[in-house]
Amino acid sequence: MRRQALIALLSYWRRNWLQFFTLLAGLALATALWSGVQAINAEARASYDAAAATLGEGQYTQITANNGLPIAVEDYVALRRVGWLVSPVVEGRLDGVRLIGVEPLTAPQGIGTTALSIEAELPSEPTLWVSSGVSVDGVTTVETPELAPNTAIGDIGLVSDLLGAQGISRLLVLSDQPVRQPPLESVVQGLNVQTPQGGSDIGRLTDSFHLNLTAFGFLSFVVGIFIVNGAVGLAFEQRRPLVRTLRALGVPLRTVIAIMAAEMAVLSLLGGVIGVVIGYFIAAALLPDVAATLQGLYGADVGGTLAIRPVWWLSGLGIALLGGMAASASALWKLSRMPLLAGAQPRAWSMQAGRGRVIQTIAGLFMLAAAGIFALIADGLVTGFALLGTLLLGAALLLPMVLNAALALGQRLAKGPVWEWFWADTRQQLPGLSLALAALLLAMAANIGVSTMVSSFRQTFVGFLDQRLAAELYVTARDEEDAVALEQFLAGKVESVLPIEQIDVEANGLPAELYGPIDDRTYRDNWRFLSQVPQMWDIVQAGEGVAINEQLSYRGDLQLGDMLELPGITLPVVGIYGDYGNPIGQVIIGREVFKELYPDSQALRYGVRVLPEDVAALTDQLVSEYGLPEANVINQAGIKAYSLDIFERTFTVTGALNWLTLGVAGFAILMSLLTLSGMRIPQLAPLWALGLTRGRLERLEILRTVMLTAWTFVFALPLGLALAWVLLAVVNVAAFGWRLPMFVFPTSYVFLLVQALIAAGAAALWPALKLGRTPTSHLLKVFANER
């Protein structure tokens, strides 16, 4: 009996291979987006872990020179000779590869080693250990897959030679120090100790980026589940007559349900496997852009190639299985509750959905209320995401109610029987379509929210670049001597020379970069402040106040007038400026105070103000006359283009994910309409009999979908803007440390509407055509068979 029932149920797929395909495709798409995003995140995180292990970052206290210059080897030895157990690191880039030189004899246990387990012969010649695909000219390299991407590590002597480095980039302070040691400053002056917490932890910095990706992944999953639900609903709906027959033949309901559940499990896994494979390709295609973005924004090296990690393919399969089972659970539950012979009464389903709608609406309102509370208390990433989640879910739950109200209004205003039927029939179909429409709602809202955030970011950032990269040329001296000569060379030739000197300090105990710019109109004219006291620049240059960036103001909870403690001086905050794309706190003090505090500091980088038409000539002079390497002279336009390029890549990723979610939502509509189209014939047959042509019916079907999409968009727009607000004002602040002004982009929303309408129309086209081409004999049979 069981075997026969199984064969009967399975035979359905043989006759409806297209549905079989769509069910699998739904499962696969849901899984693909989820596992794709997971794969990207897993890859990036593995890269950070490797980087942290390679560099000892986040693990060890580090010592750097206050003036940003290398630490002399003599100073290193002096520290060791009085009992400071420190180990030197030389770091730099060679042909884009991050070279790290460590001193193996003094390096802390575990540096460069965590998780590395490789077998190799002891090298007899200078050797670099490199991550996959990295090569360095003239040096033996050993590929070490566990190493952070784009990294080469080797003995400090070898790396110093390769980089031409004089001195030491930084010193790692070993965790075990001798029982007694003199204070650092009594041994070597001008050194700065940085404890491992703070701005240098790559993982923490990039969290926000991954959070955005995770949000996408989560959303994709929700959208995918809606699809799976639709697909399963279709299959169960259409097999209802079959179930009725089987039960009439004596197969127990329990057996039928068990068989169908097992069938679903197998199909879910199959779809999941396909999805994981697709997800792999999505991730592989997007990863280079993600890697470039992270590299550009945070200097974090992420491999451009994807490793197959259990964490994402397992989670992908799990999601497919869970999603599939959850979707079928509701269908099976429905099936078990339906009266034995109620199978072919669509209206009954609608009524039942009507009762459910009340509960759903209450749940939705509850969710929105929770979102409201989260909006009031949100102060971190967790509450930020809780806010996002409740907002989206609440809106999705309320959608049927809102659409129903809109349709009821349409029905009341309708003129003529055809239109009255149109509205009433749309209302009846709403339960069957609402899942797909909810998916569409979420996809559109996410599209609006994320693109608003990203575009706001871009707009702000471009403006910021114009302010901050005000100088026409940026030149870098080769060393301190060269810097002095360069200043003399430039004097008189240009409008002004702006030394860019940066010293790592602790400001109120937080790591920050200290700048002491000269008093120049460049700063007075171009810098925009989020808040400032009057005559801010005069106060700063008089040494009576400091300006700080927004990141520091958030992290240190500093407002105008608050005192900021720097090494050797404490001054009030008189200005706060936006500083986008920079994770680290900044402090600006007057030039004179800066020079008093750090008399030995010598700038190596300069901004040069010169008439735009003279830029090319000056560049030429610097290179050919003065002899500066070409790479040391950077045209401001070049930096800007580079910075913008980074953001373009962010948009590429965002844009691609937007398209994918929208496409998936369109697919959901297609599936739902296919589900309904089978049941539609009995409902349409009377209209056809009353004189409506199949062509007219076809157009009405498409119009219905397009109209529902438009209504959904109307609801999605405020939701999307709310989403953008949460992303900009809550999540962004928590993750990046700055708040972005929100800009709205009406034209892009209109474009999205058109996109969505096209997608929905396209999705409706096939079911409508199918309906329109129904042989008239089928329509006639409706009356003959009397259902």
Added chain:
Amino acid sequence: MNARVLALLLLWPLAAFGQGFAGLGSDADGFALPQRGYTFDFPTDHGAHPEYRIEWWYVTANLTGDDGAEYGVQWTLFRSALAPEEAAGWSSPQVWMGHAALTTEDAHFTAERFGRGGIGQAGASDQQLSAWIDDWELDFSHMTASGTDWRYDLSLSETGPLVFHGAEGYSVKSAGGQASYYYSQPFLAVDGTLTIGNEDIHVTGNAWLDREWSSQPLAEDQSGWDWFSLSFDDGDKLMGFRLRGADTYTSATWIDADGGTTAYTDGAFMAEPLENSPTSGPEVPVLWQVQLPERGLDVTVSAINPDSWMPLTTQYWEGPVTVTGTHTGRGYLEMTGYE
């Protein structure tokens, strides 16, 4: 050799140490070899000999606290060369390793330091006896070293002459003729302070400096040694070692209270383990019968703290001992090559 972690690969200079004591028997390719009849030249020979593969400055001290408690202190600087030369800066092939220990009757503190030649972090002067690695320092007037929770700071003074082992400093280590240059300063009076945790302990006693350098001190089949430096209550001293290999090879120097020496070749000196004891490392003999019949010596040597295992990159047992029997006194015992 399978290196489990990159650290080990990066630490390849340490292979010189990491190979353990058995590695001391490997080839001397390119390095100078000790020659019989060498005339020592001081203070130059107090300094480093980079043309030789290995070298050490090795001090052990038996100390007594004001309360009468026995202490032992070790200060060691090893030099190991990857190539028979010295160079300035990071490219120096000279690798330095410091070991220090402080032993009480029931505790054994150890510390280890590594350093690179060429930059001044570790080294030895050829102007006077002066050796250092990081903040650990040794000369004929003071000696200091520290760990995370202990430290010693000791004043030294010479009370006798330098002593040369074997054939006037040419110390043969096997029947095959492997040898090292080996001299000592066993007459060092000590006065100073031990710090354990927050407690300062005033101590006095005597120390013994060993200086040795070579390129291939052991024969290939030799796996380790048991080395004794004993100071008897009557002022005489004995240095004796037993090299374990296919055959046991022994050598000893009797040092009179005035610094006069008598060298004893293979077989004269005998040391037999009487009792093993578990340590934080392997089980090792901590009770010995030591004999030198030509001097009427037949004593029992027992460890003050049986667990004086050095759990460092190169592992061995090193600790203070007491001597009873025909002679009484105290001294130091070093046992290497146990696994």
